[in-house]
Each structure stands twice: as structure tokens, then as C-alpha cells.
Amino acid sequence: MSLRISGLAKSFGGAKALDGVDLTVPAGQVHALLGHNGAGKSTLIKCLGGAYAPDAGTIEVGGVAYERLSPRESIAAGVAIIFQTLSVVEPLTVAENIFLGQEWTRRSRLGAVDRRAQENAAAGLLERVAASCSPRDRVGDLPMGQRQLVEIAKALSRSASVLVLDEPTAALSTAESGALAERVEDLRTQGLAIVYVTHLLSEVERLADAVTVLRDGRVSHASPMAGLNRRDLVEAIAGTASVAGSASKEPVPKTTVSGPPVLEAESLTGPGFGPVGLDVAGGEIVGLYGLIGSGRTRLLETLFGRRPRTGGTVRVAGRTVHAAHPADALAAGIALVPGDRRAQGLFAGLSAHDNALLPAVRPLARRGLRSRGAEGRIFTDLARSIGLRPLAPRLPASAFSGGNQQKLVLGRWVNSFRTPEILLLDEPTQGVDVGSRAEIYCVVNRLAAERGTAVLFASSDPEEIVALAHRCLVVAGGLVVGELSGAGLTEEALLSAIHDGAPHAQGESR
Amino acid sequence: SAPASTSSTSAPHASTAKSLAKIGLDYPFTQLPLYSTLVRLSTAGAKKHGVSLVTTSDQTSPDTQASNLAAWVSQKIPAIVSFPMVFEATEKTAKSALDAGLIWVTYGGSLENQSADIQFSFTEGGRLLGTAAAKWANETLGGKGKIAFLTDSTIQLGRDRTKGMIDAFTKLAPGVDVVAQEQAIDPDTGLSKSNAILAKHRDLNLILGVTDAAAYGGFKALQQSGRSATDVKTYVGGQDGASMCLAAIKQGTFYRASAALAPQDIADAIVDVPLAVAAGKAKPSVDVPITLVTRADGAKIDALLAQNA
């Protein structure tokens, strides 16, 4: 069975998110849906899943055409979707989430849920997606990566003929992404029509049979994958004009920055990680590379005072800092861009302006009154430098696309008004498109180079580590197990470092 | 301010119209069964005089009562009969009504600023009940036994009734143990409080309530604890003259007394007093009698039940 979308249109207020999009995915094909942040990819998928009713156009699944679908019709038609914003229900268990809305019941037990059968089936599905959680775990207790895998298992549990994945690997490590890719390949051979949204071109190259690129709600490019190279893709996504720019931005000078350390941690220990020692010099950008669950988030959050520290010392420019709360860390000059964007970063109902400038409002105020002029100028600067789209300061953050939401959260600390001495970033470009990613790297680089900010960032994407970091610490099982820098800092080196460390690390953290 | 408005028996303003078109009845305790009866009877009574009766909806909130009265004064309702939830708090409104040339009749008490009043002695109602119960206790129990009071201390009328009831009883039957004084004005609370009291004092003899509703809850609690409805050593009494209690009294149960007001008497006063003020009569105020109804008053019970029907 195949999927055929034609003339699909959807607008919000005046803005056209989709404007006559056509997309055909035959059975047994992986179709990559690409485009810059805010291009309309998720909107298209939400129309498919019944979250939005399209304004015009038809959706044809297995030969039946629909003008609009309800979530139930969509499921019944054989469409399984993994949405960009995870739709797991935290208090429920893994098995309950997988079978939510399609519970297995037994007539012989008055229609009660057959927990045992569900859990057995869930265990099988979890194995298929290489998840390490158990069917009885509460989803709310799982790390993001595992939750993502639960979503995938949920999609697989429905004998779907069309599978749609909206940035499924955004929260996955390389190894997990690899496992997922194998799964997707299996499903293709089983004859599913698969739509795959991603900003990672390596995944496109590995998986896609055909690509469709959206630009501002219209199809700007559609072709089979064969014969396309990375340059063509970037060109299609970012637009010809910006290609040259982003290409020239990408290589980061691999000069080693040295000088007195601005951030020093000595045998830092917390629940689930440590002891860890590290230092970052002013102007230096240090990457933390590791598998999901290796402890990078915990390390960053402990440095920021979000988690209790059980031992060790942290020094900022030589002064010992005891940060019991984030406010203390901020006062000491440490800022964190958190990893879980929706839960820890975004103020969904507030405007883009408020989201990006929240911590700046008070310091900018004069005589206790907000200075809106200054706020507005800073916002505009920021929005330009990180490529926010649409550039609408009053639009609520919830109306921005996933990547643009990430930019808003990032912009809170990376703006022209006040920069911290130490910037901690957790997966800074998760879900950000190729073009904007280069812009963000550029902003961070400038911050380090021009203002001497010490940057420590965690990433699961070796490409990103290589593109941004001067030096990289390899993390496994809550410990720093290796360090790469200079010419030795390559994707291959990172991958082999992690694979050497992996078994040991996982054994410890389990 | 008008000199005429300083005494409760003063003559009405010269400017007051001789005949009234409208009487406003402001009775805040709209949840009480008596309320509907009063409105029905006084509307009928007013109609006979060609007067229309309008009402407020205060829902037992003094704030709402104050704003509704203010609205009436600004609207110039020619005669207002008001039962203040807090008497002191109504003085100003009453004054503004008089200043606007309106008739103000205070219900259930008296104010400094008023044209006339309709009085009941709530203390007296309590006293009648307490006295009768004490007499019964002395005669039937030989002055010994246990009593529980269901009281109210949140509003003036409740405090008056409570005081009259307890003072009279304890003075006349000092040998009876007062085992509980619990706040209860509705049957539900009356029931659960009495249940708790009975768990500790299974041999409780008397329950007196500040309202018939609360006492009725006590009545049910006693029955549910296994007491026969006609037990001779048990006495329950309340105040108000609520129909189910009157019926219980009539049937010869141990619900033996209620200090009752006759709704018809009150309804008559609600219409007659403002009309009397408007007609310029001297001493228009009325004192509505409260009587204790017991099983012996069969005819009276029937009359009261008929008024409530």
C-alpha cells in the first residue's frame, strides 16, 4: 500500500505553513522529507495523523482518499506516526504506552486489560528496536532516548502500512540511530511506505530512496535519491544563496586554545556519575561525547547547580563556587542550555520575545521599569543571527516549529546583551536544520573567540563535535574515559573511542 | 438627617405616599423552608391590597444582602422589609432608605433608623423550649439525665436562640448533665453530631436544637441507635415549626416540642406594617408571638401544617 498526498494546504492565521504540497511514497520505499526549520514538515505529518485538518488537498492511503483524517481514522487506515514532540504518557508504563488506545483485552475477564500478554508483546517489540528498558518501567522515569524508542515500538505495534517518522533520531545516540536505521531498512523490505524526516544528511544518504524538500510550505525539490550528493541536498534545503555562506562557516579552526582555565571541576561526583575532573579555558570550546545515558546531562546539570553534588569542587576563574541552585550558578557566570527543550526550556504559552529574553529583562530594566526598546533590539539581533523563522516576536513559542523552538531556548543565553563566562550546552542543535546549525556554530564560535567565553557542550552527533569543538572529552558510565583534540579529533576517532568504552560504560550505568 | 428617623415608633415622613404600589421583602436565609412559605403567603396578602411584592436573592451572604438593599434604595422601592443578617451592618442602608423617603421596616429586631419593625423574640423562643424541656426532665427523669444542645453561634438570631434555650434549661434542671454543645443547624450535621454524641453517651435523654432541622437530625440519630420512636425517656425539641417536626410531634413520637412562629402571622405583618406606616398610623410596629407547640396543641399543629402546605 502506498501513500499519496496531493495539493495539501494548511495555514495558521495568515501564514501558509503548507501550500499545495504533493508527495507520493510507494510501498517498500523510504522517502526522506527534508527542509529548513519551519518549512512545514511537521505540519504535513500532523495533517496525516489527524492533529490538524488540512485546508485543501487530499491524502490517499492504500487507495482510499481522505480530505481530512481523525487520529482514529488515520490509525485505522494503517498510518503509524512518531511525532516530533513525543506523545508518551509519563505516569503509564512502557507496555501501557505502547498499547495506549489499542489495549489488548480478554472477553473471558470482563474486558479487562490483559497485562501479561501486553507486556510479553511489548518485550518483543522493545527488543526489535534495541531498547534497554523493561515493559514495566514507568515511561516518566526513562531518559529521552528510551522514550523515543518506546514511541517507535508503539508505531511498530500497529500493523501499519505507512510509517512516518518525524526526526526520530534527534534524541538518539549514534549507536541507537544505527539500530533504528536497520529497523527502518527491515520495514522497507517488508513493504511499508516510509516517510522519514530528518536534518541529518548522513541518515538521508543511508536510508532514502527518494527525497522531497520543502521550502516555506512548497515543494522545492523532489527526486529519487540516486545521483544526489550532499552538496545538492544542502543547496536544496538551505537555498542556493546561503550555501556558499554556510559552507564557508562550517570548518572550525582546530587551533588549541590555551590559557588559564575559567571552568575547573575536580573529582566532581553526583548520583550516577563521577568522579570527573575537567577544565575549560576562556575562549575554548570543549565537547562531551558519549552514548545516551553516559552521564553528560547529569554532569552539566550538576555544574549548573540543578542537581545535588556529592563530592568534588567547581572553580570559576579560580574562585570556588558552591552552586545549590541554578540562580547561584548564574550569579557565578555559568549558564546552561538544557537538553530537554520542552520540559526544561520552553515557555510554550509565552511569546518568542519572552522566551528568548526572560533572564535579560531584569538586568535591562531601568529604575525598575522594563526597557522595551533595548529588549526589542536585542531580540531582533538574536533572531537574525540564529535564523529564527518566522521573525515574529509576539507569536507564542508553541506556534514555532521544533527547530525554531530550540533556537529560542538557545538564544536565552547566546545573545548580544549579556553572555555568561561559562556556557554549558546540552545537545545544542537537536532538531536544527543544516543552514541554521552553521549559524549557531558561528554564534558560539564568535562568543568564544570575541568574548572569551568558555563553552562546554554535550552532543551525540560526532559531526557536530568535530564541527564545533576544539577539544573533546569522551564520556562513558559517568566517567571521562578519553580525550581527543587537534588533528586527532575526527568522526572516526570518536566512534571508535565510544565503541571501545561502550560495553564497559553500559555495564556500569545499568 | 431626618429627625423623624431616630425613634422606632416615630411617625412616617410626610412625603410618603398614602398607598403603596410595591413592597420589597429582603429575607436573606433563602435556603430555609420558611422562606418560600413566607413569600407565598405575603405575596397573596399583598395582592389583596393591590400591592406587588418583590424579593431579593441574598443566599445567606451579608455582602449580597448589602448590595441588593443598596440597589433597592437607588431604585426607590417605596417600602422595604428587611431581615438584616448583621443588624449593625444595616444601619447605614436603613438610614439612606429613610433619607430617600422610603419606608424601612426592620424584621426580626430593631434598628435606630427605621419606620417600624416586626419583632420576634428569638431569646424567648429558646426560653420556651428550654423551659418545657426542663419541666419534662424534672417530671419524667426526676431531674437527672443527659442533654445535648445543637447550637448556632455564627449569627445573632442563632446566638439569641441558643442562649435562651441553654439558660432556661440549665437554670430549671440543674441536675441534668450537659454532655455536648455542638454547632448544627441542618439535619445532616444534626445527624452526624448526634451520632458521635450517642456513641459516647448511649443513654442520652434530651436533644434540643436551635433549629427544627438540626433537632430532626438528632431525632433520626436516636432512632437509628435503636430507640423506639415513642420512647418515654427521650425528649427532642427544636425551634421554627418545620412541617416534618410538627408531623412527628402530632404522631406522638419523642419529638415533643417546637417553638414555632405562625407563617401567616408573619406574612400578615410583612404586608400590614408597611401599609400602616404609609397610612400614617401610630405605633405600626408588630410583635409576632412565638408559641411552643406540643402534642397537646393538635388544632394548632394542623393550622400550621396547612399554612406550610
Next chain:
Amino acid sequence: MTAAAAAEPLRPAGRALASTGLAVIRRNPLLPVLAALVLAFQFSTGSFLDAANLRGIATDAATIAIVAVPLALLVISGYLDLSVGSSLALGGLVAGQLAGAHHQSLAVAVLGALGAGAAVGFVNGILCCYLGLSPFIVTLGMLTAVRGLAQQLYPLPLSGFGTGFAWLGGATLAGIAAPVVIAALVLLSGAAFLAFAPAGRHVFAIGVNREAAYLSGISIRRTPFALFLLTGAAAALAGAIKASTLDSVSSGTSGSGFELAVLTAVLLGGVALSGGSGTIFGVLLGVLFLGCLQNGLTLLSVPTFWQQIAQGSALVVGAALAFFGPRLRRA
């Protein structure tokens, strides 16, 4: 080390038991609070745990529990019903009218009450679930409007419902009062619903993440709508029980303030007002806590105003202890 090793064979069972007990307490921090309250009352009054008194508490708690269960489910699914006080009055009046004036059987009277309550729930459900209005305002409005309607329809108290109707509130089954038996059935069905029915999972999903529930194909409107119906019907049933117990019902006062009592029990029992969490066992604890408190203070003959002060403070302390349990554990 050796001592520990010697003790080994005995440990697993004992430990498992102890740790299950601990886990129960951790999940239900109100349990030790309630136990402490009961012990304190028993020591100070000496008669708190008498059978007669416990029966009284159970009967009072029964009507609250009957409404608290569906209300808890409603709150878990992210809604709220403040109109139950008036539905209770309406239910009692309809049942009383049918049993008394119309000489109908108990079954007809109860069905009438259930119908009336479900009608109120229907309006609430349509407005809140299908039209998406604010449950707080809608059900507060219904609280006022239904009370007015009840008073308009039945301006005078009803009483004298006959012996058939008296069964509902007065009968004992195997020594247990009928209302308590009904409450037990309601509690059990509520717990079973949450544990075993697919819709039980949906209630949580809707309360936590409506969007996710919707996209999973769950009927995010029908389930809470049904709960509104159930809550209204349960309140009316409670009204019929109260009417039967008192053999009288008054439109003005019956069930006034009941909505707050029930909601307090539900929240004290650990159901989050924001939806998505709670258990029926917790609700039972909340109901019992309030019932014991009220009864114990009366037994102690605490003066009226001190009772009020104590009751208010106990609520705060109950909340504190209930919320501290989980906190302390996490730290």
C-alpha cells in the same frame, strides 16, 4: 558480617514484607497520618474505636465516598465538578417525591434520582467536554442554577417516604449499613476500573497529555463526559441515601457545602488537581481522614470555634505530611 550471614535465611520474606509495607506507606503517605489520628483520638476519648462510633463514621463517610470515587476519576482526567452539592439535593428531592408523594418503589425512586443526577452531569459534560468550557466556572454556575431549580421545584421540605424507601439508608446487610455496602461497591468498582479497564488507562492519559491521548486514537471527550454523568448520578444517589436516612430532604440546605467536602477528600487523598495522578485507595484514606477528624473533635467536645481551627489546621497538616512523605524519600 557473620551475624548478617546467619540472619540471611530469615531475611527475604521479612524484608519483602517490610519493604512492601514501606512502599505502601510511601505511596500513601496519608495512611500513617490517619493511623496516628485514630490512635490519638482513641487514647484521648477512650471510645473512638467503639463499634457504634465506627459505624457512625462509616455511614457518614459512605455518602462522601460514593461521590468521591467518580469525582476522583474526573479530576484524574483533568476536569472538575463543583455542582455535586446541588445534584445531591436534587437527587434526594426526586427520590423522596417519587417514594413519598407518588408511592413508588425504592427502585423507581432511586432510578429517578440517578436520572436527575445524570441529567445535571449531562449538561456539565456537554459544556465542559464537547464545548471545551472551563469546568470550574461551568460547574460552579450549575451549582447555583441547580440549587435554584431545586428550590423552585420543591420550595418545601419533603418527608415521610415510607418504610420501603427507608431501607436504602437504614438496612443492614450482614451487620453493615446499606450505604456502607454501596460505598464499598463503588470504591471497589472504581479501583477495578482504574486497574483493569482499558478506559482506566485512558483516564490517566487524558489527564496527563490530552494531545498525546487524542493522537493515540483515544476518545478524549467521551470518557470524561461519561465520568460527568457518573459523578452527577453518584451525587444524586448520595442524596437519595441521605434522604432515606433522615426520612426528609430540604431543597435549601441538603448537600450545601458537600462539593467542597468531597473535593477536599479527593485532593487530600493524593489526586492532583492538575490531573493525571491519583488512586482510589488514596481517596478512601482522604474520606476517612475527614470523617475521623470531624467525629473525633465532636467526641472530644472541642468548642465550636476551636473545632473549626483544628479542622482547618488538620487539613494543612494532613496535606503537609502527605506531601512530605514523597519529598523526603526523594532527597
Next chain:
Amino acid sequence: MTAAAAAEPLRPAGRALASTGLAVIRRNPLLPVLAALVLAFQFSTGSFLDAANLRGIATDAATIAIVAVPLALLVISGYLDLSVGSSLALGGLVAGQLAGAHHQSLAVAVLGALGAGAAVGFVNGILCCYLGLSPFIVTLGMLTAVRGLAQQLYPLPLSGFGTGFAWLGGATLAGIAAPVVIAALVLLSGAAFLAFAPAGRHVFAIGVNREAAYLSGISIRRTPFALFLLTGAAAALAGAIKASTLDSVSSGTSGSGFELAVLTAVLLGGVALSGGSGTIFGVLLGVLFLGCLQNGLTLLSVPTFWQQIAQGSALVVGAALAFFGPRLRRA
């Protein structure tokens, strides 16, 4: 085409005005509802818009507004205060006692009331913000406890507070009653706070996402704590104003049910119970809607129970229209 082109030069201004108007209505759907209500009452009674009547409405609405503003900020930041009814009583009693029995000046009396109210707010704030207890249960407990305390301290109504104290409720400034002037000041400061103070943004941020606010370095405890203090103090001030207006105050009845009235006004005004959204202008509309409704129904001499039914229904309809506006626009 030509006609349109000819009209062109005039359009921008007219259009801009019209579209601003439309935007205001869209953001405040209660505005047209309120306007319709006012017109309907004026047509049916003929005297609704009389100066005397409007003054009455304004004075009544003033005490509600004074408390609704800080309460709205508290709700926006994700909390709730149900204890304001009792704080109001306590404030009135303390002020009355100081002005009456102790012959203190108006300023001292008002300061005393503010102190008492802030003390209640302090307890609420400590328990809810610093200890993290459920605001619903804590403030409901405080509602009961403070009422009991007030009745224990002042079992009898107070009155006769003297002319100095009467100024607070009775004076007119430029023809406007003092309580109305105070309410206007409170409303303006509330609106200015949200618009111009940095902490105004923090209130929203805390209400929308506490965790994210915490990670942004915002004092997620201190700001709501301050709002609890303010709400308590405002309730006590309202109590002092009422005591002054009526020259009396009673611990048993003063301010009973006030908490629900204020919360209803706040929610009807578009403040979400779940926090994170709302405006002071909306709150003003909510307060006026309730005030006009109450007054208009009395003017119309609607029979009591029908008034109750109408009031309840109006709440529902108000909510419906207010919530439908935004819905219809989106579709």
C-alpha cells in the same frame, strides 16, 4: 475597484482603528458580553445606567477588584488562594477593633488590618511556595482555621468605629467613592506590574513552566510568596473597607463566600486556573460582569430562585461566550 480606490486615503486610519477594536474584543471576549448585558438591563429596567445605581455597582465591585488583582497574579503564577474570605473578615475585625475599641487613627487601623492579612498570606506562602504543599488544600484549610480564629477572638459583631474610620468607605474624592479610587489604583498597579515590571514576566514564566523558570535563574518561590502576602493584605484591606462602609463587622458572616466570588471573577476574566495566562483588564471585566448581573437581576425583581437559576446560567453563558470568541476565530 474605483470606489475602493477612492476610499483608499481614508482607510488606513479607519481600518487600523477598527482592527484594533476587533483585536481588543478578540482578546477580551467578555467585553461584548458585558456590553450586551448592560444594554439589556438598561432597556428592561430603564434605570440601570442611573448614576446612583452605577455608583452602587462600582462600590460593590471595588472590594472584589481589590482582591481579584493580586489573586489573579497568584493564579497566573500557578497558585491559588481560597482563604481570602476569612482574611477579609479578620482584616475588618482587626481594623474595627483598632478604630473602635482602641480609638486608633484610620491609618493605624488599616495598617493593623494589612498586617493581619499579610500574616495569613505569610502562612499560606510558606506552606505553598517553600514547602510545596497543595495550594487548594492549604488555603481551604486556612479558610476554615482563620474563620474559626476570628470567631474565637471576636465572637460578637463589632460596630461604632467613629467618623475617622468611616472615611475609608464613605469619602468621595472628586465625586468618586474612596473604595472605587482604591480599586482603580490597585487595578492600575496590577496592570502596570504585568506590563512594565521585570517580575511581571517572571509571574507568567513561573506559571507556564516552573522548571524552565528555575533553570533561568528566576526566584520561583519568592515571587509567588510575595503574591500570597499581597493577596492576604488586599483581602484584609477589603475587609477594612467593608467594615468602614457598614460601620460594623461580624466574624461569623463577614466575607463568607467571598473567596468563590473573587475566584469566579478572576477565572471569568480569562485567567487560566492552570496558570500562565491572563490580563488585569480581563479581571476587571469579570468583576464588572458579576457586579452588573447581581444588580440587574435585583432591579428586575426576578423572583429569588429564578435569580439563582439566572445567575448560575449567566456564569455558564459568560464562560461560553468568552471561550467561544477565540474558538470561532481560530476555525
